[in-house]
Amino acid sequence: MPKILIVGGGYAGFYTAWKLEKWLRTGEAEVTMVDPLPYMTYQPFLPEVAAGSIEARHAVVAHRRHLKKTVVVTAKVTHIDHATKTATITPPIGEPYEFVYDIVVVTAGAVSRTFPIPGVADQAIGLKTIEEAVAIRDRVLTNFDKAALLPAGPERDRLLTFVVIGGGFAGIEVFAELRSFASSLLKSYPQIGFDDTHFHLIEAMGRIMPEVSLPTSLWVIKHLDERGAQIHLNTQLTSAVDGRIELSTGESFETDLIVWTAGVMANPAIVRHTDLPIEERGRLQVRPDLRVGTEDEIIADAWGAGDITAVPDLSGGGVGGFCVPNAQHAVRQGKLLAKNIVAVLREEAPKEYLHKNLGAVAGLGTGSGVFQSGKIAIKGLPAWFAHRGYHGLAMPSWERKLRVVWGWVNNFFLGRDIVSLAATENPRATFVEFASRPKPAAEAVAPAKAPVSAAAAQPTATAASSVTVPAVKARAPRAPRKTAAEKTAEQAAETAAAK
Structure with a gap:
């Protein structure tokens, strides 16, 4: 074969x-x-995974579960x-x-694909893998936990400032989803107000989402601005050293999360x-x-x-x-x-690939989206349903489809899960902190005791003690008891001697 x-x-x-x-x-x-990797990642779901709307494992497809006749080599x-x-x-x-x-x-x-901008390689995170999406979600939640304990000030602002680089579909979707996620968290963090959170998207070109029409892209910018998310057009990132964002416009601010989506x-x-x-x-x-x-x-x-x-x-x-x-x-x-x-x-002729794009659909957070097909544009809630419907059906295998849709239903009734699992980056930390370890060999062996002399064993009175120990008299060995026959013989001998 x-x-x-x-x-x-x-x-x-x-x-x-x-x-x-x-x-x-x-x-x-x-x-x-x-x-x-032992799985395929359905990347259109990564923004929703980052925002806690989809369980991470539901956005991947296990190779070995669905490829029964293929030899899978990890x-x-x-x-x-x-x-x-x-x-x-x-x-x-x-x-x-x-x-x-x-x-x-x-x-x-x-x-x-990144550029040699100072600080990007050390501070930013991409959005191409499921692990990156989970890390983004955990960072947002962890930063909310930290910020809730701090008074207003530069450190609190840094923790609650989130930056996305790149205004394509992936960038806009994760930007909008994170804004929606942060807004939903406010009810669980009464110490943090809406105005305390800051969202910035940096785009070098003069527009976002080139797959949709210009009027539609302008609507997206206005819609996100009304939700407290700022988009910087015709702006380049010049430095991100130590999380300090410096832009070509002269603006600068500090952040603890930089998501890079500027190309592949x-x-x-x-x-x-x-x-x-x-x-x-x-x-x-x-x-x-x-x-x-x-x-x-x-x-x-x-x-x-x-x-x-x-x-x-x-x-x-x-x-x-x-x-x-x-x-x-x-x-x-x-x-x-x-x-x-x-x-x-089978010695037949192959066919050429031809696919005419019928439209583009993007989710902009829970309850909001945008759809463009030719000159037809749908915005808001209907587009959000179209987005979820399209990608729910596009997810391979009915097993995966059901898991994703069931998760959406759960979130509708129960809300998003807001537990951060950032500790999984170092899962043994608690175990290592309290684990018992064998003592070093030098401490494990106790020093031998010096022999005690007979003289030293005798009790003595010291200045430190007024108690004296009385001497103990030595007892003579006890004679063995006599039998009845021996006693009778002795009495007979004594009687004869007296006579």
Whole structure:
């Protein structure tokens, strides 16, 4: 059987493996998927996870639970040599080893793209993983706990100031969700007022959310401003050293949370360690039919999809002529990729990827959203229902759908859970603090007692004590008792002597 290696288990990789299981005949191919994480993250839910509206584990899909026929390897692919059709797999424990494949599918996704701004690498946090979303949520809750104990002042302001860098969909959604989250917390923290919380979004361009119309983006800015969230347009971050935000406009303030959402880049762990063709922006070069190559050249047995690739956008709506890196494209490309691989295995022609974006929908916190399709714009509560309905259905597998929807229902009746689990970053702290440990060897062995002499054993009167111990007389050994026969013999002897 031909061996198919899928590099990456995100949207595109997971859906490729999932659909291959459905469409491959028994014995037609062997599929192996390699990813350092044991789950796929549904990234559109990350803003709601950060705001406590969705349980973190409900926003991920376990590979092994849903991929029954695929060999799942939880490790990293650190090199792809397509000339010899080998990939280097580096497990978390043990030595790297070579994996020989017949067909390779590169779907390793993207990572946060940052710029060399002082302090960003040390202070900011991204929003590409479920762990980052959980950390953001816990930081907000922990900061509220700390601020409630402090009087008004610079330290309190720093704890209650939250900053998001980047005004795209991800940035606006997490910004609005955090504003909604903070507002909902105020009833549990009577020491903190609405005006004590500060939210800033920094965007270098002159507008936000380029996927929607300009009037719609202006409505979002006004809507968030009315909710106490300030958006800085045409503004660049110049420094974030020690949490002190300095802007190109001259403004400055301090914060304890900086969320970075200003762009992504193709996974460098793969694109920098392969002989497959990479285009000028650092993405894997892919044809419209998702085979690696150019219009004039096809790299046989190599495929790609998702954020790591530059897939031509045949609809004409893509930036620079390519599909934008988002979940919509990755999911659809993964499904088509599986169909095309099966088609080529059966000596049929693959199809080209064509998806015309029908609209964009974003959540802006509980009860508020925005939807844009062509010239039609829906705002407020109806758009919020559209957002939840779309993503609730888009979540893979009915098991995951039910968990997410059930969580929304619980929150509607019971409210969000506001417990911070920041201590999970160091879960052994309490145990280590109170754990008993063996004493050092030098203290464990007691010093031997000096021998006591006979003279020293005799009691003596000292100046420190007026009590004297009387001498004890030694008793003579007691004679053994005489028997009755012995007593009779003695009496007879005494009588004869007297006579």
